[in-house]
Amino acid sequence: MKLKNRCGVVVITMIILGIGTLFSTGMGAQEEGWQIMRADYGFKNRRNDVTDILKDLIGRGGVNGRVAVTNQTMGGDPAVGKEKSLHIMARNRKHEGGFVEREFDYNEGGFVDVRPFAVRRDDWDDRPGNNGDRDRDRNDWNVFRIVRAYYGVQGRTVNVTDLLRSHARDGMLNLVVTNSVLGGDPAVGADKILIVIYRYQGNEAATFVREGNTLTIP
Structure with missing residues (x-):
């Protein structure tokens, strides 16, 4: 019984430590912000590269903290008459080093919340200060x-x-x-x-x- 109890304590301790590690990793990633590697907008294989446009809009904070996903903000309509989407490939620095990658998808007419993404602070220089x-x-x-x-x-x-x-x-x-x-x-x-x-x-x-x-x- 003592051996079983000791094994149980060890297992529980490992689980707690594992949860703590995962939690700290998530926090570290959240503090860094997701860095946009590539973004494209369109329908199936009719898509435009909008990486630079999206980085700029997000880097400037969007409008009220959001970027609208429309033909106008994405620089044109690559697939007229189709329901388009914005696809973002991003990465984030892990707490223990290295990177983790993630994909984000938004439908046309939706909004991108700028908060999860890394912001280029130098782009805020010409914005009016609070x-x-x-x-x-x-x-x-x-x-x-x-x-x-x-x-x-x-x-x-x-x-x-x-x-x-x-x-x-x-x-x-x-x-x-x-x-x-x-x-x-x-x-x-x-x-x-x-x-x-x-x-x-x-x-x-x-x-x-x-x-x-x-x-x-x-």
Whole structure:
């Protein structure tokens, strides 16, 4: 009986220690945040690489802590008439070292909660501070600002943020989306799109325009 009791104590102790290890691992992973490795949006094999767009939107905190999964925020409609989804592949650092990988899926029309994901703190530099000057915030209410801009298709994109900012005039942006205007052709032979994330009247939004069409914001 004593031997059985001792074995029982050992087993229970091991279980408790195991649960404690799992709990601490989960806490460690939660503190790190999930790092997005790749994200694509679409239907079956008709999907667009939206990794850069999603990282930027999540890194900036989304709108009220969420990022809407729509054709507009994801940079276009890769499968017209189909019910699309956003697929995210992410990884997190384990408590004892190494990484664990996980996949996240969201249906079109849904929302991505930004809290579980790692945030790039440097992207918050140009956001109004919570304790900033209120008069400045009121003056900036109607100011139009380009946050990020990408041009290309399915992973073959270039950052054209500074280029678009240079084209803005009197708080507006109006231009025809062409290779010459945007500094070159990042995907020769492909139908490209321009994706612009911007801030206006205290809100952030995203829009996309296909090559050859005219972009007008706001």
